[in-house]
Amino acid sequence: MCRLQTNGKVIMDRNLSYYPGCSLHGTAEEYDASTREICALLGVGLHELDDWNCCGASSAHVLSKEASVLMPARNLALAGREGKDLLVPCAACYGRSKAAQAALEEDASLRDKFGETFAEDPPAKVSIVSLLDVLAEPAMLHRIQEQVKKPLAGLKTVCYYGCLLVRPPRVTGAANYEAPESMDHVLTAVGATPLPWSYKTDCCGGGLAIGRSDLVAKLVDDLLMQAIDAGAEALVTACPMCQGNLDTRQQEARQAFERDYELPIFYISELVGLALGHPGVDAWWRKHLLDPRPLLRARELM
Amino acid sequence: MTNAEETASMESAAGEKASGVGDDSRSAISPDPSFLGQVEEIGEERLTPCFQCVKCSGGCPLTFAMDVLPHQLVRMVQMGLKQEVLKSSTIWLCAGCETCSTRCPNGVSIAHLMDVLRQIALTEGVEPAEPEVAGFHTAFLDEIRAGGRLHEMGMVRRYKFRTRKWMKDAGLGWRMFSRGKLKLLPVRIRDREWLKKVIPRFRR
Ligand code: SF4
Numbered sequence: 001m002c003r004l005q006t007n008g009k010v011i012m013d014r015n016l017s018y019y020p021g022c023s024l025h026g027t028a029e030e031y032d033a034s035t036r037e038i039c040a041l042l043g044v045g046l047h048e049l050d051d052w053n054c055c056g057a058s059s060a061h062v063l064s065k066e067a068s069v070l071m072p073a074r075n076l077a078l079a080g081r082e083g084k085d086l087l088v089p090c091a092a093c094y095g096r097s098k099a100a101q102a103a104l105e106e107d108a109s110l111r112d113k114f115g116e117t118f119a120e121d122p123p124a125k126v127s128i129v130s131l132l133d134v135l136a137e138p139a140m141l142h143r144i145q146e147q148v149k150k151p152l153a154g155l156k157t158v159c160y161y162g163c164l165l166v167r168p169p170r171v172t173g174a175a176n177y178e179a180p181e182s183m184d185h186v187l188t189a190v191g192a193t194p195l196p197w198s199y200k201t202d203c204c205g206g207g208l209a210i211g212r213s214d215l216v217a218k219l220v221d222d223l224l225m226q227a228i229d230a231g232a233e234a235l236v237t238a239c240p241m242c243q244g245n246l247d248t249r250q251q252e253a254r255q256a257f258e259r260d261y262e263l264p265i266f267y268i269s270e271l272v273g274l275a276l277g278h279p280g281v282d283a284w285w286r287k288h289l290l291d292p293r294p295l296l297r298a299r300e301l302m
Numbered sequence: 303m304t305n306a307e308e309t310a311s312m313e314s315a316a317g318e319k320a321s322g323v324g325d326d327s328r329s330a331i332s333p334d335p336s337f338l339g340q341v342e343e344i345g346e347e348r349l350t351p352c353f354q355c356v357k358c359s360g361g362c363p364l365t366f367a368m369d370v371l372p373h374q375l376v377r378m379v380q381m382g383l384k385q386e387v388l389k390s391s392t393i394w395l396c397a398g399c400e401t402c403s404t405r406c407p408n409g410v411s412i413a414h415l416m417d418v419l420r421q422i423a424l425t426e427g428v429e430p431a432e433p434e435v436a437g438f439h440t441a442f443l444d445e446i447r448a449g450g451r452l453h454e455m456g457m458v459r460r461y462k463f464r465t466r467k468w469m470k471d472a473g474l475g476w477r478m479f480s481r482g483k484l485k486l487l488p489v490r491i492r493d494r495e496w497l498k499k500v501i502p503r504f505r506r
Pocket residue numbers: 351352353354355356357358359372373376402405406407408409410412
């Protein structure tokens with residue numbers, strides 16, 4: 001049996017606790033479904049935390065340091081009871097949960113405050129893993145390669161990691177935080193062509209999408225123009241905020257800057273699912289504002 | 303022009319809209335010598351190591367919209383320009399992308415500084431320069447306080463009440479709803495009492 005190490009623990013052929021977060025139960029259901037389904041195909045069991053709460057995402061830290069730590073802390077305590085590693089596919093939840101974990105470690109008053117409100121000791125150290133942590137481990141890449149039924153040959157993409165999977169490195173522990181490669185490795189394993197570009201970790205505007213969508217449209221335009229310049233016909237993400245901003249604000253960007261681009265924005269899990277021959281992919285594509293099916297048909301991938 | 307005036311006018315040109323620094327139309331600048339200490343205490347980090355290398359502003363994706371650049375903001379906090387800082391659009395336009403904090407050679411976490419400044423502005427009742435952004439964050443936390451998980455439609459309703467932007471994104475909302483991305487009903491967690499204990503309420 002193949003095994004692999006992430007954060008010092010063996011992930012493959014194991015069960016993980018699963019924290020979907022609000023987006024994956026709402027605007028990013030296709031990320032949730034594709035993540036669960038590819039994990040099942042790849043032998044990783046997922047168990048959703050019971051009664052999890054919002055991690056505070058892009059807003060709690062703006063308004064209250066304490067809330068931004070205590071909200072993820074409750075989820076970490078729930079995960080601590082399960083005793084498994086915690087998979088957090090949303091980059092924002094991942095970043096905020098890791099930041100909360102670091103803050104609890106450093107600050108005794110936050111630990112006390114957590115104990116007072118939750119009537120339970122602060123969570124023991126739970127290992128928080130992102131979907132890329134799971135997919136990009138060498139043994140898992142090997143397994144993916146073995147299981148590919150439909151190589152995504154000819155699909156030209158750029159990998160867009162965004163901010164919180166990698167920054168701040170003090171919190172995420174990311175080694176290659178200016179030019180990460182884990183998603184590129186996964187795409188290569190499924191036969192796609194990830195192209196080099198220098199905007200992998202530039203910001204899409206995150207939580208500004210509602211208050212100042214005009215600014216997000218500008219950042220989205222920059223990213224799309226750079227992706228096109230690199231020769232990409234689609235972007236691949238591992239974050240519901242990145243996917244959401246690039247997908248939902250693309251029309252606004254197109255109008256504001258008089259462009260004619262139409263680039264589908266995939267989740268990495270969707271492309272892995274497609275390559276593994278998952279029969280339910282169409283349900284994912286139907287959730288996108290910018291329909292990826294014309295491109296997939298043109299590349300003879302459906 | 304003295305050197306100081308020259309630097310100030312360069313800085314405000316760099317920031318496009320003048321932040322008050324070097325702007326002759328302002329009657330007086332009244333620094334608050336306790337401001338740096340207040341910010342350092344709440345933020346639990348020192349800001350004096352900043353040597354104005356401008357690396358933070360160089361990598362910031364939102365400088366094109368900010369009235370004060372991130373490195374200028376650090377300097378203004380050091381100088382005690384409290385009102386100018388708290389009234390800036392910059393503290394609300396920072397997207398928290400952490401590029402600045404990651405690249406600062408002196409380990410200053412500017413992203414965290416932005417959080418601290420927003421919190422001081424809210425606590426002290428300073429009118430936010432970007433009411434829509436502030437309104438989004440407060441609407442978001444109000445929604446979580448009520449049910450424990452984000453219900454987008456509920457949050458957007460709260461946001462619209464706070465900001466009076468009734469028609470904004472109506473078309474987009476419909477396109478998202480038609481793809482099943484927006485749920486009519488919220489899902490609430492069982493342990494809602496806990497939420498009230500940890501999530502504060504905000505006036506705006
Ligand atoms: S990067 Fe750091 S040292 Fe340089 S100007 Fe910004 S805060 Fe100051």
